[in-house]
Amino acid sequence: MPCPVRDRNTAVQCQVISSLSNRQRPTMRTSQFLLATQKETPSDAVVVSHQLMLRAGMIRKLASGLYTWLPMGLRVLRKVEAIVREEMDAAGALEILMPGIQPAELWQESGRWEQYGPELMRLVDRHNREFCLGPTHEEVITDLARNELNSYKQLPINMYQIQTKFRDEIRPRFGLMRGREFVMKDAYSFHADHASLQVTYDRMHLAYSNIFTRLGLKFRPVEADNGSIGGAGSHEFHVLAESGEDDIVFSDGSDYAANIEKAEAVPREKTRPAATEELRLIDTPNAKTIAQLVEGFDLPIEKTVKTLVVHAAEEGKLIALIIRGDHELNEIKASQLEQVASPLVMASEAELRDAIGAGAGSLGPLNLPLPCIIDRSVELMSDFSVGANIDDKHYFGVNWERDLPVPTVADLRNVVAGDPSPDGKGTLEIKRGIEVGHIFQLGTKYSEAMKCQVLGENGKPVNLAMGCYGIGVSRVVAAAIEQNSDENGIIWNDTLAPFQIALIPLRYETDAVREATDKLYAELTAAGFEVLLDDRDKKTSPGIKFADMELIGIPHRIVVSDRGLAEGNLEYKSRTESQPQAIAVADVLSFIQGKVNR
Template identity: 60%
Template sequence: MKTSQILIPTQKEAPNDAQIISHQLMIRAGLISKLASGLYSYLPAGLRVLQKVEKIIREEMNNAGAQEILMPVAQPAELWQESGRWDQYGAELLRFSDRHQREFCLGPTHEEVVTHLAAQYLRSYKQLPINFYQIQTKFRDEIRPRFGVMRSREFIMKDAYSFHLDADSLQVEFDKMHATYCAIFERLGLDYRPVLADSGSIGGENSIEFHVLADSGEDAICFSDESEYAANIEKVAFSKQVRVCTPKAVEEKVLTKKKTSIEEVAEFLNIKPLNCIKTLIIKTTNGYKALALRGDHELNEIKVQNLWGEFEFATDDEIKRLDLKQGFIGVNALSLDLVVDYTAEVMCDFVCGANEWDYHLTGVNWGDIEFETADLRNAVAGDDAPDGKGKLVIKRGIEVGHIFQLGDKYSKAMNANVIGESGKAVTVTMGCYGIGVSRIVAAAIEQNYDDKGIVFPASIAPFQLVIVPINYNKSTRVRALADELYQQCLTAGIEVLLDDRKERAGIMFADSELLGIPHRLVLSDTHADNGNVEYKARSEPDKIEVQFDDALTFIQSKL
């Protein structure tokens, strides 16, 4: 491909709304173009990257025995009503009506459609296990689309769904998909981690997320420094602890006027936040609850949701109506159900609110206070790993894949049954396996860039090689050598880009580095004189002179 034959609209500056590096560089490198909020067109170079990701995914899924299908983006409401998710999914589900006033949605996922297919065509246990996958467009009406294709409304996803006679068969396929995903991300050249995760709105029990490690990642993921344990921070579970301290202090009420936050109170009393208890008020479907945590810990909202379902934090007006004092709420004499985090339960001589304006209590102990206990908090670096081996290290990750054991959540609701060996109908059990294809492109950039632009892993770069002939349009010798080398590369099957523009060398170098092309060959009149060509790897600082006659063999050895 010649640069004059392909649209690569590079830019020197990123748009103002591009907040993260992948968004900035994808726009600047001419990989994508914004159409509207959360909607992007893939331009030729960007599509080449996307298709390479798809190719690797497709090859590994086929190797694992999955069968590729393609399901509609538009889905009838009846299927979602049958599964029970039509009213549950929320505003991200874009609903619309056709000309006959029949309700549809744009599919954010395809559990309903594929389960409907299974109910139609899977009749006997002899057809199981079976795994269907597709690579297709999804739509989720995000309230705040941001970060380019990292969190867009329309995106490309590989989603797969397996059907089984029993849980043992599902576990075998789940393990196979785990291995398949590892193979995919290794071929993509990404630094990734599989971690235990919460299943969220998809449902099911066992689930594992795959994260690309990057400082810009939205998720915190936790690793043991001594074992293979890894989990999303929302999934790190802690057990009940044994108190090792002995209460010694006498409870005392202290004036802490206008000191309402844990940090303010700790500084005022010259103590650490971990010596304080903070009390949060939440509203559940069964009423209000008070949750007590150590002052330096954060509430894990997923754990709370798993315990009591959907909840909200009480507003200032609601707290006032409960006769509580915002900023001074304690654990004594509460009229609400009190639930104490396991770590807070083992504290002694702590500080908490006095349930009185402008006062806190010091030297507090649990004593006769009535409460329940639960695991309520997020992990912090240095916590003991839940498997008992080592301490937790926390890094940022970008979720690019997620595998679930769905069980019979959808198959039972939608009557996906087969005739078992006994001749009786058996409800099939399901697995679900997703990869964010377009998100992988952004995640790869977040992990691989420098001050000059993208440093794509070789497996997904838009081109393997760029030839930069200086004065191509003025020097007949340079043009002849460049064209000869270009044809040699094409014949050898190398994905090569010949920059034949009437641009200065600096601009051509800058654009090739911005695009992240792994290898570069430079030709000039000087090289025509000495019979050499200049080689530089995108990820290396040094340049090498190679004999022109050996250039093809040299490049082939690098690919």
């Protein structure tokens, strides 16, 4: 019905309404899209995800650790965000948005201004006030809670945001895996008691499992250490990938899983063998390392020990940590011992000379003028070799209780593949993983430091128990590529793909091909599919078009050609299949509906 024109303003309004009502969804065509694919792999891109995201035109580097998201990549990022948001909402969390710039006073109040170190990006405003660019928001959310919450009746409450975070990485690398700026979902819950916190923690664990399952990722939740976040009780969620920076440990006979920092090392030996050798002092002038000692004296490495001297918890004192020669010190475990200073600090050469009188390559527990802690596996050794605390000398044939008493014993080492599982079921395997999520039970660490309290059910003030739940949203995109690619490019699943279908007409300039292509595009989009129509002119060969769509990783490809139309067919190929197949034009829509997982 025409709009009655009463005056000029009314006429303009009618034109706008008419324009809006007649407007159709714009066709996603490559000619109108920023298709920024590249043939060559950038020389500074090491991991597959970084290489392919650059080549597929998903991101562009601005500076070290800083990237611009191009339209192709942003479509994927937004899909990850949408799934995260849906599952967080379904779990009862409330979305908020906090400032990225945070005042130093809050971090000083929690004690993390000094603790966090150089990774915290700090700045000073024109009034000489200190701020930081937030890598995380525990202080800000706790400040919000102490100002907005006053009664246990308002609890529990769980609030989350999806926001850009900042970290001054010393060596940004691997593209989006370790950058200075990244997109993160961080959530924080508040509770009147630990029992309530545990309920929400379990709910978040399930929500995270749902998120990564919906994203189509092969992942593993593992027990973890809380690190600088603080608190007790946490799990990491790792995407399994050979390029991962983290070692994750799991049992082949149970559900036990942990990261390498947290995994308990159980000795394979049950008892200590009897002594068979005499104690003897040996000159070892060319044995400054375990490797040199083993090679020079034909010793089994498992019959040697490393003596590592660190700063003790008591100021000005040193303490020795002793592990088997073929094992690695777990610095997280060591720093959590009450006798050891945290963070862990190794003694300098000068400190060793002053306290012991020998260099690092000649140290051992026998006649050591320092307290020491030995690993569980060291307690079960016999006939082993140790430094003599005299330069260029070692004791061979050392045995506990005969030559020296057994000192304090603790779990000091990293596990190795084949160790017994701590739960007594099966043995441990180790794989590489990319951490994409981490959930923490913070307890009252922040509420006590920042005096975040409410009135409890008994009318008395109670410090709030907190939970913290993070997902590296932008890292998820890179991790998915690390897990799903081949020599031709990315292999997206239907959930994450920037477009579900690549529609490629050959000789689009001809009437028959154009008409069939446009009609099919309209049918597919009307059915809810996301379609990219490659309408590049004939200067771009079919081979280049096919290669670009495989590089980008679009899961389904439909080709429209004169020859196919003459036979009543279109050509379909899945990204995961090597050969295309002919589909009758009349059956294409129903065929695609059966193929695309929505």
